Amino acid sequence: MFLSKLDSLKDALKLIENNQKVMDYEEIPLKDAHKRVLAEDIISFHDSPPFDKSAMDGFALKGVNTFGASQSNPKHLKIVDSIGAGDFCDKTIGENEAIVIATGSPVPEGADAVLMKEYTTTQGDELTIYSQVTPGENVSPKAEDISKGDVVLSKNTFIRYQEMGLIASAGYNTVKVFKKPKVKVIITGNELVEPTKEEISKAKIINSNQYTIGSMLEDCGVIFDICHVKDSFEEVKEAILESLEEYDVIMTTGGTAISKGDVVLDVVGDIGEILFHGVSIRPGKPIGAGIANDKMIFTFSGQPVAAMSQFDIFARKYLFNMQGRDFNFHIVQRESLLKIPSQLGRTDFIRAFSDDDFARHVLNRGSGIIRSMVEANSYIIIDENDEGYQKGDIVDVVFFDSLIW
Amino acid sequence: MFLSKLDSLKDALKLIENNQKVMDYEEIPLKDAHKRVLAEDIISFHDSPPFDKSAMDGFALKGVNTFGASQSNPKHLKIVDSIGAGDFCDKTIGENEAIVIATGSPVPEGADAVLMKEYTTTQGDELTIYSQVTPGENVSPKAEDISKGDVVLSKNTFIRYQEMGLIASAGYNTVKVFKKPKVKVIITGNELVEPTKEEISKAKIINSNQYTIGSMLEDCGVIFDICHVKDSFEEVKEAILESLEEYDVIMTTGGTAISKGDVVLDVVGDIGEILFHGVSIRPGKPIGAGIANDKMIFTFSGQPVAAMSQFDIFARKYLFNMQGRDFNFHIVQRESLLKIPSQLGRTDFIRAFSDDDFARHVLNRGSGIIRSMVEANSYIIIDENDEGYQKGDIVDVVFFDSLIW
Incomplete structure (x- = not known):
């Protein structure tokens, strides 16, 4: 049963924050x-780099010895050695001397610049240069990174x-x-069956939440396992108690409301403490959270879209923070292409397709319509103090891509 | 050796596109x-859903039987059955009858709406309702998704x-x-050693490219292996020939320039066809690409930042497209906080830290300075037809996050 009154989003998020754990x-x-x-x-x-490193293939030399060299006024130097990559030359370069050098090799003592091979010709150990370089040119100084x-x-x-x-x-x-948190996902629901191309029995529904929640967990960098149990107080209790031994976080889907067979919150209350149940948001109102064995339990809806939104709103930050990583919604502003009604006192997370300028919310958005999430790439967030927006108003948008680990 | 003239970026990208492969x-x-x-x-x-599904916990009934019900004017109905989640009720609801129903359960024949439990009280099989519902309310119609x-x-x-x-x-x-492409990364360089806390021998450098390129490949959804070979024509040739048997794409780092020990392009020319070598970009000019055994070979620089940028500019799109996924830089506009010089005829990919409004390029940006990539979250792209920008100009920005699979 919902606690007597819906929590505000802010209060519910605060309760989660107060129970934030961080991994070892x-x-x-x-x-x-x-x-x-x-x-x-x-x-x-x-x-x-650990030494003055040549940034080019060419000749290590004293920059001052190249001054004045040009196509019409070439200068001549003497090649005294050659350094390949990974080699070291302990010669010291004297006046008008040069050493063949490869990108990445240490510039030898006495040299302070590298002249690119393109600006030279060679004949035996005679080097003819057609360009000048300033001291320091084409050299990555030791420790520059x-x-x-x-x-x-x-x-x-x-x-x-x-x-x-x-x-x-x-x-x-x-x-x-x-460390990566280990998350156990417990999918509840007598009505759920595995995906099949065959006809499905009356009153049964394909278990899609295991795939969406599993993939969202992959996007949070965690380790996870998923199981499916019936809507029975004993089965749910056993599954949660067992998971509390081995996992850092528990997530459930389904069984968060108040009818026959909806038992998840009863179990949480029985084995631990309910932090909240029922938050003034849309979609996802029946979200709950609790603590047992000092571990967080998120109880999501069975409705697929509600479960995804609840995950985004309540679980992502918790899982990021557990791993030492900061996380906040990155909110950007877009012009709404449509009128959006909302209700005072409730925070709406409206599926939308947004681009660099505009946001257009998806019109068909029952909390069971997965297609509405597939057509969307973002949420328009409507604060509890707003009654909605007119076409052309600037709205707050969070892109799904920005929610990913 | 660079082919006589640097290719324009556009021409080089076209050569890669012309050789695009798509996986089975x-x-x-x-x-x-x-x-x-x-x-x-x-x-x-x-x-x-496969049936008209209750979207709430409550009572399935005929909406018309609730008309006029309110707190001050309750109405009375008869409870004739109860459906838990996953159950099916073959009863047909008659006038002023109701069935207890759970979220997700099929609405039985004869009923067209669900009244939430909150607006009711029960005594035995007598249901008292304090609110009305319109036909269709709280029912997710069959096939609505x-x-x-x-x-x-x-x-x-x-x-x-x-x-x-x-x-x-x-x-x-x-x-x-x-299928995921299998990519072989061949790191060349006599000078490279594994990361160590101990003092490193003279002229040696830590092999950081294996970590950056490996991680970039993870961000492209592919399978990969990495090996390290010396700057020897025979060793590089053997490594590439062996990899061509088993892998779909070959990537090398190092050995793309023209000095002693820089042999990668010579090998590519020996065993296949060089598509291009040397492109008018900064950083990353010495990039090359070739085809052997009908497979793409990307030859990246040994300089860490050059290699990362070359990967972003040339390899990401190829790897995405191989897997059937579209990819283009998502370019957004930002105001530059600094003056940015550039050079006509060259496309610059300037590391920058950008936010929702501004772009500030990283000042210390030699192609070996990994820190410059760490301080950045984006590129400012300066087209070959632009000579740079003044402070306050609007520039094209690509966020690194938008490059990831």
């Missing part, structure tokens, strides 16, 4: 760290591909990251 | 299909979580998707 860390090979979150500062063990001892990344940084490169350059081949 | 399809379990691309139309085997025979999704659709739900509802527990 683990040390993993760097190659597995992409899209994880740092649980330590990365302090470089090296200068990068990072210096030994620098904090190059902070704890709680999300590791994209570029951070992977930086962590490697800093000398880490293992890295401490926040 | 495979049939996989639906549960594994998230973030894959449909290789078939999805035609529904079912109506969804999808109808049997509807094409609900088309070939080439990217499967997000909501598409997963729709495909399940249509009755598919397996689905035909484009």
Whole structure:
């Protein structure tokens, strides 16, 4: 049964925030760290590059020896050695001397610039140059990227591909990251059957939530398992109690309302504490959440669209924060192409198709109509203090893409 | 050696497009299909919902029997049965009769509306109602989401979580998707060593490209393996020839320039055809591409930032299109917070940190400075026909997030 009065969205979110858990860390090979979150500062063990590095293929030399050289006034230098990639030359370059050098190789002592091969010709050890370079040109100075001892990344940084490169350059081949939460999804409903091309028995419905919720969890970087139980107090209780042993978060779908067979919240109340049940939002009003064994239980609707919206509104931030990653809706402004009615005191998350300028909400949007989510790429959010918008009004939009890990 | 003249970006991209391959399809379990691309139309085997479904917990009844009911003028009906979720009731509702019904259950014959439990009281089989409902209210009509025979999704659709739900509802527990390409990454360079906290030998550099390129490939939904070979014509040739047997695409880093030990393009020319080498872009000029054994070979720079940009500019679209997915840069406009010089005839991809209004390019941007990619979240793209921008000008921006699978 709904608690006597619907909670406001703000109050419900606060109750979840107050019960936020953060995962412990683990040390993993760097190659597995992409899209994880740092649980330590990365302090470089090296200068990068570790030496003055040639940025071009050509000749290492003293820039001053090239001054005045041009196509019409070539100058002549002497080639005294050659350095391939990965090699080191301990010669010191003297006046009017040059060394053949490859991109990435250390510029030898005495040289301060690299002249590109394109501007030269050679005959034996005689180098003819047709262009000048200033000292420092085509040389990446030692430590120009990072210096030994620098904090190059902070704890709680999300590791994209570029951070992977930086962590490697800093000398880490293992890295401490926040553990992935293990989430158990318990799909309730006597009426649910697996997808089949055969005719479905009377009163049965295909279990689509297992696929949507599972995929949303993949988009949150977590580990998860899914099971399906009947609408029985005992079965739901057993499934939740068992899951509380092994998993960090429990999610259920179905059984959140008040009729015969809707038992999930009764179970949560029996084994733990209900934080809230029923929030003034649309879609997704029957959302509930509770705590048992010090773990969060989200109880989503059985209606597919309601369940997806509830996941976006209540669970994403919790799962991101558990892994040490910040998360807030990235709200942008768009012009509404249609009039949107709403109701004071209720926050609406209206499925919409939006582009760089406009938002057009999907018209057919019962909370069971999955097609409405498929046609959408965003929510228009209407605050509880707004009664809706006219065509042409500027509205708040959150793109689905911005919700993904 | 660079081919005599740098190709324009447009010409180089056209050469890649002309050699675009598309993967064959495979049939996989639906549960594994998230973030894959449909290789078939999805035609529904079912109506969804498969029956007139109650959208609320309450009482199924004839709407007309409730007309006029209110708090001050309650009406009385007779409860003749009860339907739990997943159950079916073959009774036909008569005048002033009602059946207890759960969300998701089929509305029985004779009933056309559901009155929410909140507006009722019961005593034995007597139902007292304090509100009226119109016919159709709180009922999700049969097939309101999808109808049997509807094409609900088309070939080439990217499967997000909501598409997963729709495909399940249509009755598919397996689905035909484009195969994932297998990509072999061959990192060349005598100078490269694995990340270590210990001091690194003279002239050696940590191999960071294996981590960045690997992670970028993860972001493109492909399968990949990485190896590291020396800058030897024979070693590179052997690695590429071996990879051509098993992989769909080859990528190399390093060895794309013209000095001693830079051999990758020589190998490509030896075993196949060079499409281009050297493109008028910054960073990333030494990019090359070729075809051998009818497979695409991308030859990226060894410089970390150049390699990342080359991947974004040349390889992402190819890998997306291989998997049946459309891809183009999503370009948005932002105000530049700084002056940006550029050069006519060259396309610049300038690392920048952009928000909803502004773009500020990263100042320290040598092609070896990984930190510059870490500080950035976007490219400012400067067309070859532009000479740069003044502070306050509107510039074209592509967010890194929009490049990801």
